[in-house]
Amino acid sequence: MVVIESRNLVEVQKVRQVYGKSGGPDLLVLDDVDLTLKENEIVGLLGRSGSGKSTLLRSIAGLVTPTQGVIEFPKIEDGQRATVSMVFQTFALFPWLTVLQNVEVGLEAKNVPPTDRRKRALAAIDLIGLDGFESAYPKELSGGMRQRVGLARALVVDPDILLMDEPFSALDVLTAETLRTDLLDLWSEGRMPIKSILIVTHNIEEAVLMCDRILLFSSNPGRVIGEIKVEIPQPRNRQDPTFRALVEQIYVRMTQKNDDSQPRDGLFPGSGIGMALPVVSTNALAGLIEAINAEPNNGRADLPELASGLLYETDDLFPIAEVLQLLRFAELVGGDIKLLPAGKRYALADVDERKKIFAQQLLSYVPLAAHIRRVLDDRPSHKSQARRFHDELEDFMSESYASRTLKAVTQWARYAEVFAYHETTDLFSLDDPT
Secondary structure (H helix, E strand, O other): OOOOOOOEEEEEEEEEEEEOOOOOOOEEEEEEEEEEEEOOOEEEEEOOOOOOHHHHHHHHHOOOOOOEEEEEOOEEEOOEEOOEEEEOOOOOOOOOOOHHHHHHHHHHHOOOOHHHHHHHHHHHHHHOOOOOOOOOOHHHOOHHHHHHHHHHHHHOOOOOEEEEEOOOOOOOHHHHHHHHHHHHHHHHOOOOOOOEEEEEEOOHHHHHHHOOEEEEEOOOOEOEEEEEEOOOOOOOOOOOHHHHHHHHHHHHHHHOOOOOOOOOOOOOOOOHHHOOOOOOOHHHHHHHHHHHHOOOOOOEEEHHHHHHHHOOOHHHHHHHHHHHHHOOOEEEEOOEEEEOHHHHHHHHOOHHHHHHHHHHHHHHHOHHHHHHHHHHHHOOOOEEEHHHHHHHHOOOOOHHHHHHHHHHHHHHHHHHOOOEEEOOOOEEEOOOOO
């Protein structure tokens, strides 16, 4: 038997993306990324928000020019190179155009004659299951139907490569599952005019369900930290032990410590007061502590099972879990999350005692919170403009990251009554916030 080796459609070599920031350090989004996409495969880029996955996808689509590195499309047929088309997360439809007109847009840009354009667009609409809605406008469609229009628009130009940027993340769970299944059916039946799919996702189960290969990305900056081959035959069953084992393996890889002797502090970029933090509500933190402490977990929970039970995706669960780890309420161990003594005390405490425990952990392990409190303690007025700390943060990170980080610390500190914030005057103080 002669084995025909799949040809490379895209070759990404040493790609680096840096965004300049006036008055501060540059933001490194991607660093030294290599990637090869071959024929007849679905490859997933899996990682947290901020890992540069979408930036890489846009670079392959030609929408972004990398700061360094090369993206090449080797010649495949008759000296031609692979063509790409993209499906976006936010549908990106023209609201003043009908379904048919939206699908025809790409063909119109390629100067396809009107008769041929209409014929191809109708065929694409029929293929993705929207036959009968040709004259409808986007406002008349559900989210799932809008994304089907986006898929038809991408397919109608007959691309070799379909790029998909978190195409199901804006949909409800049931709609997303239906659309995934339909897409996989079209792919396995060879009914789509494409050679390969490259999909960005932060949903671990989605990646295992759909992909032949998964590239794991670290965050801040984005780097490829691993490649996992999914050798489970399609169609795949989420409850299959092999499927569950692979999901567990990926959770372990994405939560493993860099240094087993220390709690994993490097969850967020930067250090000291320059550590960029996510906005995670104290209600979410308390809720996760209670879920881990309750039966049947009893202080230690399997992350995949916890995510499934709480209907959380990776980008929902990981920031909460990692803030708990930062505050030393919990630690991530081998794909599990385990409560530490402070977390156990918090789970059993009443409201007032919880605030005291949270305040102690916040001041001990979040340098920015401790810094703001020291400034307020040292001033006779016990007041300071919040803008002052925002400006300090901009020495370490972008303006948007600074705003997000200050908002996160402010919320945590107000809950713990470490300091108050007065929005009308933009002041931090030690006064009673009431």
